[in-house]
Amino acid sequence: MAKSVLTFLLLVAPMLMAQESRLNLGYASMDTDGEATLFANHFGLEDGLFLEDFSLNLAVKSVDLFRFQAQGFGAEPYQRAGLRIERKGTIRFNLDYSKREHFFSSSVYNLGGSNGDWAITRWKGSFLYDGFEAVRLKLRANSKKRDGLLSRPFFGLGESYVADHTLDESWQEYGLMLETRTLPVHLTVEQLASSLKRTWRSVPGNDGQALGREDEDILTQINSPGQDKVTSPATRVSLDWHNNRVEVTAFGFWRQDRLKTRRDESQTYGLVGGQVGHVAFRNELDGKGDGDTEITKLAMAFKLTPRVTFKLAGMSRDRSIDTRLDGLAMVDLIGRESTITLEEDISNLGTLDRTETDLAAEAIYSHGSIRLRAGFRDERRKLSWQQSVDAGTYSETRDADGWNLNARFRPNRAFSAWLGWDKGTFSKKIFRTDPRSSDRYQAKVRWRARSGQLEGLSCTLQSSREEADNRDDEVNLKRVVRNSGLTLAYQNKLGSYVSLWLNRIDLESDVSTLFYAPQLQTGASRYDSDLLQLGARGSFSLSERARLIAGFSRFEDRGDSYPLDLNQSDVRFEMDAPGSFQWALFLQNWSYNNPVDTLTYDVERYGFSLGRRF
């Protein structure tokens, strides 16, 4: 199907009354050594015909722009197409389609039987009417669908079992936006309504066997005609006003999420393979939930003098969720001649409330080559929740304040240096991994010897260090992130460029742990990641008609926790041919090595593309 469409496009597109348009089709072959499923998870590329690039600009009477663009159909995991019609100062219409394919196989990891082979398909449409003098009107509609297969473990008859789900999820959103144009205050009001529906269709996975253990009890049947539905009307308002000395912005967002869920589900297990009978767990449950979100923000900037600007901002965020689950949970003990049913009424609830306030002030001094910023923040977060009727209520309030200082020195167009320091202190932790203090130091130096806006040589050197910790009597959190990097880039007037980069991010995190079983034991969860990335990329004009584009990057984690390396390289030779044709040859390579899970792959993808401008 894809091949037929692509061939049709190549033949028919140039016949249209087009201007500044192009069509590139490619064909790729792949040689894979090692874990093909892992490569599919990381990159998802396949072999075969694919649409590299299609851009069609049609000369259509009475509109200024009529453009259709598409990329990636065929042997690519991401497909997109878009139609844009525009009449300057009157209308703008956009319709976009995209499809992302996802693949995951946990057979290569010890991740509890999770597997996925699914795709997200999206349609996004918008219509903007710009013909009124006073207001601008925008309508938009979004649709998302997730379908495919998903295998997930769950806790069954005393063990973990696997269920294979056929996904059927859809989400629709509609919006109407009005934006003032002539008022002194620029006001934008947007009303949104969205709806999410999820339906489960499940069958036993892993041949009904318990996950990772030999167990004589077999999962024989799952019935799961459950459905979740969430409707979410939302309102977004923003307001902007400014003159030469003052700027004010305000933002408000309100959303009501209404959840309705129904479960008529059962799981049946064969005891000792069904020889001694069956046991079935059945649920008839109705759940509902009300979630309310409120976000308001006010920000102001005052130009006190030509050199000094003062900024103030305040924000409030509230999120509250109240849920209930009612119904019946049943256990059927199914013998050869009789069935005994045990029933339990389910009446459960959950609550969660989060309230956050944030005040910030910042002063900016700018004079000549110097720019200084100093800021202060004061934050409060209150979080309380009750997971279920059997669980206690947890409530905690955490106050925080912080400073930031930044300085930029830019004596001329070629050189700039930047220094920054951020500090935060917190009154207490809410979650164990919350820090009590954090510091971040940053430095960046950039030198550009440029002859135009982009042409010339540039060099950037940057470094940062981030520390976060909490007290010994809490969980003795210690987290340090060190980052440094160097980038060199050169571009000439013809557009040829070459860039080289070397970056290192070193992350160490320690958190004290405590386990009750098999014996009371304290320890530390230590994560050590030492990331090194180096690479080069360039595009070179070999002649007026020929170009070479090549790149290489190596990513390496040299830390103790999960050492691995991933190399990527590609080279592409492009040639313009008579008749506005263009052809290209390409070669891509990926190699991955993970000694912890003994996973490797080495993939070469090569092919050609043929295109035409018309």
Add this chain to the structure above:
Amino acid sequence: MFVTQIFLLILLLPAEPGDDLPENWIGAEACMECHDDMVGYETMPHFKAIAHKANMLERSCETCHGAGFDHEEDATLENILTVAQKEQISNNCRECHKDHGRDAFPSTEDHKAAGVSCLECHGSGHKHALSEPMLNKEQPELCISCHREQMVAFSMPYTHRDGNKPMACTSCHATHQPGQQDLLAAPGSSACAECHREKSGPFVFSHAPREAEECASCHSPHGSPNPFMLTRAQSSQLCLECHADTPLFHDMSQSRFNACTSCHSAVHGSNTNPHLLEE
């Protein structure tokens, strides 16, 4: 070249240069008397965008470069704004782009506060832009020329990637929109929910950190060496840093209790089980 200049001049004629111009402005026609290297401007997107507006053609040069009277009298770079004065010239962008909603208000933006001017990312309009909307480079190359840490993240095995390319930064970030932390297009995890709506709840039984700390408490959205873009290599390590009070029957000496998601698979929240044993 000559034909192009003639064409440009013809376009400018109906504007009646000199009429209704601000003080010390001279009009584009006067600029063109010397700047004959500006050939082809009328084919560029910036020119096309203003061509339908009354009186804009005549004002097109000085709207960006400032009043030209002094420069006409003494043609030095000291008395006209050039691309070297990015911040000053960027202020003039607002003269036209004030009705672009949030685009017009850089005061509360992180980019503006950091001294990033319009021309750091956008082209002047004199040449064909490499990417829409008039960007100097395509995404993500444009963004990672400053945001180097994100460049490292996007080279990791697990990241938001479209085949061999990183996903466009503007899939999640709105560069001109004030008010959101990290320039996200929507508040907090709502940006993630644009694609992962089914994980954003509400659920009957929430996983509190997802509601409180949001997605980034467990995931590294720009990329990670770890599966599912998690912040830790093993899911158990991630879980047990918070869940230190595991019940007694969780015998941590057994490997089955180190694979938390084998049983507690509904990590984002459950509509049936308070212990998140199934969705």
